[in-house]
Amino acid sequence: MKGFMAAFFVWTLISPNGDGGQAWPTHTVCEDGSLKVLYQSCDPLQDFGLSVEQCSKYLKPNLNIRFGIILREDIKELFLDVNLLTKGASILSYSYAVCEEDLPKFSFCGRRKGEQIYYAGPANNLGFEIPEGEYQVLLKLYNEKHSIVACANATVISS
Amino acid sequence: MAPPVSCFLFVVLFSASCKVITSLDKNCTEKEANKTYNCENLGLRGIPDTLPNTTEVLEFGFNFLPTIQVTTFSRLIDLIFLDLTRCQINWVHENTFQSHHQLNTIVLTGNPLIFMAETSLNGPTSLKHLFLIQTGLSNLQFIPVHNLENLESLYLGSNHISSIKLPVNFPTQNLKVLDFQNNAIHYLSTQDVNSLKQATNLSLNCNGNNIKDIEPGAFHSKVFQSLKFGGTFDLSVILKGLQNSTTQSLWLGTYEDTDKRDLTSDMLAGLCDMSVESINLQKHHFSNLSATTFRCFTRLQELDLTETHLRELPSGIEGMNSVKKLVLNVNNFDQLCQINAASFPTLTDLYIKGNLKKLDLGVGCLEKLENLQRLDLSHSNIETSDCCNLPLKNLSHLQYLNLSYNMPIGLRSEAFKECPKLQLLDLAFTHLHVKAPQRPFQSLSRLQALNLSHCLLNTSNQHLLQGLLDLRYLNLQGNRFQDGSISKTNLLQTVGSLEILILSSCELLSVDQEAFHSLGKMRHIDLSHNSLTGNGISALSHLKGTYLNLAANSIRIIPPHLLPILSQQNTINLSHNPLDCTCSNIHFITWYKENLHKLEGSEETVCANPPSLTGVKLSEVKLSCGITAVGIFFLVVFSFLLTILLIFSVKFLLRWKYQHI
Numbered sequence: 001m002k003g004f005m006a007a008f009f010v011w012t013l014i015s016p017n018g019d020g021g022q023a024w025p026t027h028t029v030c031e032d033g034s035l036k037v038l039y040q041s042c043d044p045l046q047d048f049g050l051s052v053e054q055c056s057k058y059l060k061p062n063l064n065i066r067f068g069i070i071l072r073e074d075i076k077e078l079f080l081d082v083n084l085l086t087k088g089a090s091i092l093s094y095s096y097a098v099c100e101e102d103l104p105k106f107s108f109c110g111r112r113k114g115e116q117i118y119y120a121g122p123a124n125n126l127g128f129e130i131p132e133g134e135y136q137v138l139l140k141l142y143n144e145k146h147s148i149v150a151c152a153n154a155t156v157i158s159s
Numbered sequence: 160m161a162p163p164v165s166c167f168l169f170v171v172l173f174s175a176s177c178k179v180i181t182s183l184d185k186n187c188t189e190k191e192a193n194k195t196y197n198c199e200n201l202g203l204r205g206i207p208d209t210l211p212n213t214t215e216v217l218e219f220g221f222n223f224l225p226t227i228q229v230t231t232f233s234r235l236i237d238l239i240f241l242d243l244t245r246c247q248i249n250w251v252h253e254n255t256f257q258s259h260h261q262l263n264t265i266v267l268t269g270n271p272l273i274f275m276a277e278t279s280l281n282g283p284t285s286l287k288h289l290f291l292i293q294t295g296l297s298n299l300q301f302i303p304v305h306n307l308e309n310l311e312s313l314y315l316g317s318n319h320i321s322s323i324k325l326p327v328n329f330p331t332q333n334l335k336v337l338d339f340q341n342n343a344i345h346y347l348s349t350q351d352v353n354s355l356k357q358a359t360n361l362s363l364n365c366n367g368n369n370i371k372d373i374e375p376g377a378f379h380s381k382v383f384q385s386l387k388f389g390g391t392f393d394l395s396v397i398l399k400g401l402q403n404s405t406t407q408s409l410w411l412g413t414y415e416d417t418d419k420r421d422l423t424s425d426m427l428a429g430l431c432d433m434s435v436e437s438i439n440l441q442k443h444h445f446s447n448l449s450a451t452t453f454r455c456f457t458r459l460q461e462l463d464l465t466e467t468h469l470r471e472l473p474s475g476i477e478g479m480n481s482v483k484k485l486v487l488n489v490n491n492f493d494q495l496c497q498i499n500a501a502s503f504p505t506l507t508d509l510y511i512k513g514n515l516k517k518l519d520l521g522v523g524c525l526e527k528l529e530n531l532q533r534l535d536l537s538h539s540n541i542e543t544s545d546c547c548n549l550p551l552k553n554l555s556h557l558q559y560l561n562l563s564y565n566m567p568i569g570l571r572s573e574a575f576k577e578c579p580k581l582q583l584l585d586l587a588f589t590h591l592h593v594k595a596p597q598r599p600f601q602s603l604s605r606l607q608a609l610n611l612s613h614c615l616l617n618t619s620n621q622h623l624l625q626g627l628l629d630l631r632y633l634n635l636q637g638n639r640f641q642d643g644s645i646s647k648t649n650l651l652q653t654v655g656s657l658e659i660l661i662l663s664s665c666e667l668l669s670v671d672q673e674a675f676h677s678l679g680k681m682r683h684i685d686l687s688h689n690s691l692t693g694n695g696i697s698a699l700s701h702l703k704g705t706y707l708n709l710a711a712n713s714i715r716i717i718p719p720h721l722l723p724i725l726s727q728q729n730t731i732n733l734s735h736n737p738l739d740c741t742c743s744n745i746h747f748i749t750w751y752k753e754n755l756h757k758l759e760g761s762e763e764t765v766c767a768n769p770p771s772l773t774g775v776k777l778s779e780v781k782l783s784c785g786i787t788a789v790g791i792f793f794l795v796v797f798s799f800l801l802t803i804l805l806i807f808s809v810k811f812l813l814r815w816k817y818q819h820i
Binding site: 045070072102103104105106107109110111112113114115116119121122124 | 200221244245268269290293316389390412415416417441442489
């Protein structure tokens with residue numbers, strides 16, 4: 001019986017995780033006195049890394065970000081969908097073209113499936129103040145075939 | 160000793176059972192039977208036995224193949240395309256592809272290659288495309304050259320390459336694409352460029368390399384199809400370095416995240432000493448923009464100034480007489496006249512898409528562009544109450560006009576009189592104000608395609624589409640009709656030449672039986688995403704051989720007398736309808752199974768009723784209506800009993816009769 005238990009234990013350790021049951025860890029983008037931003041990858045295939053240079057509820061325009069990911073799709077065309085929710089109700093939906101065939105805005109546009117990307121630079125965002133409260137943000141990066149490049153469930157807590 | 164052994168046995172047993180389960184889940188996806196398979200992200204350590212020997216296209220990325228060798232793919236001798244992206248390949252051993260004579264593309268992107276054997280790419284008789292992106296390459300000698308004579312494209316992006324110089328024995332005679340994106344190339348010497356001299360019509364991509372110097376004369380009398388130096392800090396280095404070269408297209412744009420220097424006319428002087436047909440300068444800033452800035456652009460045919468922070472183009476630019484295509488997307492013009500169009504008299508294509516400010520079209524701003532054929536003014540915050548004769552004055556050769564995604568625009572009768580040769584007009588997502596009997600498209604007798612989707616049209620105006628004698632494509636998606644119904648008399652009656660009609664998402668509840676009677680040439684009709692019922696089909700009785708999309712409607716039952724109408728069409732999509740799978744719809748269900756070859760989206764064509772069959776594909780429903788087996792049994796028993804009764808009563812009657820004789 002002991003041997004069986006040991007074997008079972010070893011098996012649970014070496015066997016791969018059950019499909020679908022695994023969730024990526026929640027990461028902290030930034031945290032300071034008035035603002036806390038957390039995110040979790042919602043792409044079942046992989047996690048990604050993101051951090052923001054400065055963290056304040058008075059969001060600066062053109063914030064510097066750092067971003068690291070492995071591409072699972074070509075990104076000749078890349079689009080970002082942002083969905084902002086508070087208390088379960090959607091308050092803002094927004095779509096932004098990051099890379100287009102006739103306007104590759106960033107130097108990583110046009111890179112290929114399988115490449116590892118590290119981007120450190122401006123995010124080209126607007127500056128604004130984040131009102132107090134807790135927000136859920138769903139971010140999706142996808143290409144022209146609507147294949148997911150990255151997906152994040154983020155929580156923004158402004159106090 | 161015994162416990163560890165049993166423990167080991169258990170582990171083996173459990174892992175085996177685990178393996179069985181995983182191999183069951185982890186199947187490749189078949190994209191084309193026996194030919195195309197996707198096995199990505201499955202953690203495979205080899206080619207699965209389930210793949211047929213006839214596989215031609217194999218996407219095998221994101222698996223685990225530390226070593227690939229002669230045995231790895233030996234079974235799949237018909238391979239044409241092999242994608243091994245990010246398979247953690249370290250070693251490509253001798254003769255890996257020796258039996259793959261047809262192999263044309265090998266993708267090795269994102270593998271930490273340690274060594275490729277001298278004969279590792281031997282075998283394919285015509286290897287055309289090789290991807291070695293982000294494989295840790297720092298020396299081009301790494302690539303085995305033995306079987307690259309037929310190579311057309313070589314992708315070497317995101318490596319540690321510092322010189323584009325190909326090894327002496329590297330065959331370049333068929334090379335058309337050489338991609339060095341995001342490497343560490345800072346200097347181009349004459350020797351470097353000379354190593355490419357056998358290649359003709361080469362496209363060389365050096366984006367993201369920040370070239371700091373080019374040896375004078377390095378490109379002397381060299382000819383390229385395209386050259387890309389995107390993201391270079393100082394453009395004057397490039398333009399000086401390209402002296403005496405000839406190239407079709409030169410991409411010198413920059414990016415949001417790249418350091419750049421403002422462009423001056425001195426920096427662009429190098430353009431005077433080279434021959435270029437098309438140039439892209441996206442996202443640069445011009446300092447002191449004046450007519451002289453463009454003094455070396457005289458031989459240019461295409462100029463792309465997307466997002467170059469322009470408020471106006473200087474007036475009096477001279478010598479731009481050969482420019483045919485001008486792209487001014489995502490700039491800051493207030494008024495169309497600020498582009499000073501008179502400087503470009505030979506222009507055939509003009510793009511002012513996505514202007515960042517509200518763009519005022521003005522009067523006759525483009526009237527000097529007599530040869531203009533294509534004009535794109537979409538996404539530019541245009542708002543006007545009277546379009547488009549004044550702004551489009553004198554554009555008599557215009558064939559393509561895009562005004563989609565703008566603010567509300569008012570159109571009156573003959574709104575496009577100035578451009579009678581228009582063939583394609585796109586007004587999608589621009590709110591159009593057209594007062595009732597006005598005929599805005601009158602005089603567009605050559606128009607072939609009109610996109611009016613989501614224009615919030617007043618569809619009760621019977622004259623709206625009058626004058627469109629040659630219209631073949633009409634998109635009315637997302638417009639509403641009075642009472643959700645297209646009546647007998649409607650705006651489509653004046654467009655008899657129509658071949659393709661899109662009426663999806665129009666909130667339609669019904670279509671009159673004779674609504675489409677004047678449309679005899681139709682070959683494609685899209686009525687999806689409405690609330691039509693089976694009776695809507697009667698409006699199509701006179702049409703034959705069309706593509707008919709009725710997806711996402713409210714069709715439950717299709718009565719038998721309408722089935723011949725469906726039979727005479729080519730392709731029909733009935734997916735996402737609440738179809739009835741009871742005996743009241745048996746004729747349709749029988750018809751459906753007999754005509755499966757005509758049906759599109761049959762995976763999503765499922766029953767909604769009865770509850771027991773909800774979600775079942777219509778093609779798999781088995782109904783037996785009429786008399787059932789039980790019914791037949793009772794009928795037989797009943798008639799048998801009746802016969803016995805009859806016999807007995809006759810017997811009784813006869814006996815009674817004889818007894819009383």
